[in-house]
Amino acid sequence: MTANADRGTWSSKMGFILAGAGSAIGLGNIWRFPMITGQYGGAAFVMVYLGSVFLLSLAVLIAELSLGRATQRNPVGMYNALAPGTAWKLFGVLGVLTGWGISSFYSVVAGWTFGYIFKTAAGAFNNLGPDEIASAFTNFISNPVASIGLHAVFMCLTMLILFGGVKEGIERWSKILMPLLFFILIFLVVRSVTLDGAEKGLSFYLLPQWDHLSLRGVAAAIGQAFFSLSIGMGTMITYGSYLSKKENLISSARWVAVLDTSVALLAGLAIMPAIFAFGLDPQIGAGLIFVVLPNVFNEIFLGNLFGTGFFILLAIAAITSLISIVEVPAAYFIDELKMSRKKAVTISGGGAFLAGIPAALNGNFLDWMNIIFGQYSLIIGSLGVSLFVGWKWGTAKVAAELRAGNPNFKSDKTYAFFIRFFAPVCITLLLIFVVAFPGLF
Ligand code: PHE
Numbered sequence: 001m002t003a004n005a006d007r008g009t010w011s012s013k014m015g016f017i018l019a020g021a022g023s024a025i026g027l028g029n030i031w032r033f034p035m036i037t038g039q040y041g042g043a044a045f046v047m048v049y050l051g052s053v054f055l056l057s058l059a060v061l062i063a064e065l066s067l068g069r070a071t072q073r074n075p076v077g078m079y080n081a082l083a084p085g086t087a088w089k090l091f092g093v094l095g096v097l098t099g100w101g102i103s104s105f106y107s108v109v110a111g112w113t114f115g116y117i118f119k120t121a122a123g124a125f126n127n128l129g130p131d132e133i134a135s136a137f138t139n140f141i142s143n144p145v146a147s148i149g150l151h152a153v154f155m156c157l158t159m160l161i162l163f164g165g166v167k168e169g170i171e172r173w174s175k176i177l178m179p180l181l182f183f184i185l186i187f188l189v190v191r192s193v194t195l196d197g198a199e200k201g202l203s204f205y206l207l208p209q210w211d212h213l214s215l216r217g218v219a220a221a222i223g224q225a226f227f228s229l230s231i232g233m234g235t236m237i238t239y240g241s242y243l244s245k246k247e248n249l250i251s252s253a254r255w256v257a258v259l260d261t262s263v264a265l266l267a268g269l270a271i272m273p274a275i276f277a278f279g280l281d282p283q284i285g286a287g288l289i290f291v292v293l294p295n296v297f298n299e300i301f302l303g304n305l306f307g308t309g310f311f312i313l314l315a316i317a318a319i320t321s322l323i324s325i326v327e328v329p330a331a332y333f334i335d336e337l338k339m340s341r342k343k344a345v346t347i348s349g350g351g352a353f354l355a356g357i358p359a360a361l362n363g364n365f366l367d368w369m370n371i372i373f374g375q376y377s378l379i380i381g382s383l384g385v386s387l388f389v390g391w392k393w394g395t396a397k398v399a400a401e402l403r404a405g406n407p408n409f410k411s412d413k414t415y416a417f418f419i420r421f422f423a424p425v426c427i428t429l430l431l432i433f434v435v436a437f438p439g440l441f
Contacts, residue, residue, distance in 0.1 A: 016243055017255045019320075022178055023235055024260035026321025027109055028228040030185075030314055031289050032374070033264040034271040036220050038282030041212030042204040046268065048213065048221040053261050056426060057225045059418040060382045061253045063389040064231055066401040068240025069249065074331035075234030078241075082393050091384030092332075094377060095234035099328035099348070101373030102233065104356035105366045106325060107158070109286070110318035111150030113311050115140060116290060120307040125294035130278040134291045141287070147360040152353060154315075158322045159349040162330060163342055178320070181313040185263065188270040188293075188310065191300055198273035204282065205272035219434045222427070223375030228260055232378030232385070235324045238331045248406040270296075286363060286370075326352060383427045390420030 037045050071081045076092035083089070119125070119140070125133050141147055192198065226232040230239075243249070271292055275282050278295045282288075297307035326348050333344035359366035389398050395416035402409045 016239070016247060017252055017259075018178060019324075020230075020236070020239055020252065020256040021259045022317075022320035023230045023239060023324035024228060024256050024321070025178060025181070025263045026317045027106060027113075027314075028224070028230075028321065029260065029264040030267040030317065031109055031113075031286075032227060032370075033224060034268050035285060035288045036224055037205070037268055037272070038275065038284065038288060040214070040217035040220055041209065042272070042282070043206050044208040044210050044213040045217050045221055046205065046265075047208050048218055049225055049264075050261070052222045052225040053229065053257055055418070056222065056423050057229045057231060057382075058253060058257050059415065059423055060226070060231050060385055061229050061236055061257065062249055062402070062415070063385050063398065063419055064234070064236035065240035065243065065249045065253055066398050067385070067389065067393070068237035069243045069245070069247075070397070070401045072241045073237075074241070074328065074335045075237045076332050077335045078234075078237055079388070083388070088384070088388055088392065091381060091388070092234065094384070095232075095237075095381055096329045096332050098233040098373050098377040098381060099235075099325050100352050100355055101369060101377065103155075103322060103325040103349075103352035105359040105369040105373075106318070106322055107155045107352060108147060108151045108356050108360045108366060110154045110315060110322060111147060111152075111360070112141065112290060113315045113318060114150050114154055115146060117308055117311040117315060120294065120297065120304055120311055123304050125298065125307075126304065128294070128298075130280055130291075130295055133294045134280070134284075134287070136294075137287045137290045140290075141363065144361055148357060151356050151360045154319070154322070155349050155353045155356070158319055158326055159345050161319065161323050162326060162345040162349070177313065177316045181317050182263065182266075184306075184310055184313055185266045185270060187306075188296065189266055192270045192274045192277075192296055195273060195277040195296070195299065197277040201273035201276035204276065205268055215430070215433050215437065219379070219430055220375060222430060223379055226378040226382050227374050228264055229257060230321070230324060232381035233325075234328050234381070237385075238328050239324065241331070245404045249402055250406060250409065286366060379427060379431065383424060383431070386419050386423035386427070390416070390424060395420060 067078050067082070071078045073081055074092070075095040076089055079089040079092040125136065128136065193202065230236055240249075243252075271289060272282070274292050274296045275288075278292065280292060284291060293310070294307065297303035297310075300306050326345070329348040329351070330341070330344040333339040333347060334341060339347075359369050389395070395412065398419070399409065399412045399415065402415070
């Protein structure tokens with residue numbers, strides 16, 4: 001049923017896991033997770049996050065991969081193929097729009113990491129104290145030429161990789177670079193937890209204080225789990241559409257979730273102790289890692305070299321995620337509007353670049369885009385996927401898709417419970433609460 005020769009497939013299970021993990025692991029883990037963990041009170045938030053990854057998100061991730069592989073389509077095409085002529089496709093349309101929404105601000109933050117490669121290499125933060133490092137960040141992002149320019153460079157790189165298509169482009173890059181990031185993070189964790197005064201950060205991060213958790217925090221934790229696993233906007237539907245029938249979807253999904261969560265937890269462990277050790281504020285927001293990490297690098301032998309390596313890898317992690325976001329509108333254009341890959345990627349990436357300009361100029365706007373598209377849109381999209389699989393496409397069909405590539409799959413009932421009841425009920429209740437009590441912390 002392949003609609004267009006410009007689609008493609010992964011070369012192996014390993015290829016998919018790395019590409020899937022490449023999509024999942026990115027700024028979401030290293031920039032966004034520590035930032036909102038800081039904002040929503042630490043360990044209790046982390047617990048809800050973990051529950052939401054393994055109880056809710058994993059079920060949705062498996063659903064997205066199944067839908068993608070069953071139909072070999074982008075999100076809109078998938079809904080059209082399985083429920084022609086119905087309003088379900090609106091969830092697909094929301095996914096394509098969310099692709100633009102997220103890629104717009106994502107590329108701006110990725111541009112910052114790019115800028116920090118050069119700043120760190122040049123020793124721009126050497127001998128600066130925590131406050132000076134913080135104002136260096138503010139000055140850096142308030143320069144419109146730099147932020148728009150770096151955003152442009154980053155988006156162009158992403159488009160260049162996407163021109164290469166699925167195997168040569170996305171897969172090859174993810175394979176080489178993801179493992180390296182893991183090692184550098186472990187090293188950072190070791191340095192961070194051994195800083196003087198790290199204990200306060202460790203207890204903030206590891207000892208839950210439930211009274212610090214709000215409903216809004218729960219929504220943020222669930223939204224973060226979706227963001228981090230790249231679900232709720234059709235990325236994993238699209239990536240699943242490039243999977244072969246031989247693959248075991250459940251074990252692939254589990255691998256992606258475990259790798260992604262480990263990186264997020266490590267990133268938190270690298271950042272939280274350092275925040276407190278340097279007397280910084282965990283609620284700082286979007287600048288958190290850019291303000292905290294240069295202090296840690298200053299405390300490390302050959303810190304500039306190390307810091308430069310870190311920002312290079314972070315930029316790469318960001319690119320392997322950004323390609324998966326920009327790919328969603330592109331796949332829609334290729335499948336539904338029969339465009340060439342080149343044209344589709346140009347429109348998808350170009351559109352995201354333009355949409356990102358306001359976020360590059362204004363931090364508040366960036367925060368709003370992050371909440372609207374990075375949290376609420378993904379929550380609504382995941383609700384759509386679970387309702388669709390649980391109640392429309394049907395749990396028998398999803399089980400049959402899961403059995404292709406895994407003939408021994410027998411957990412039909414358990415999976416049906418999660419995707420039909422648990423996920424939709426939890427997400428709906430949460431949405432009702434946050435709409436009913438706006439601004440509650
Ligand atoms: N999961 C990616 C990250 O953590 C971001 C992403 C969100 C990718 C939504 C695809 C879809 O950086």
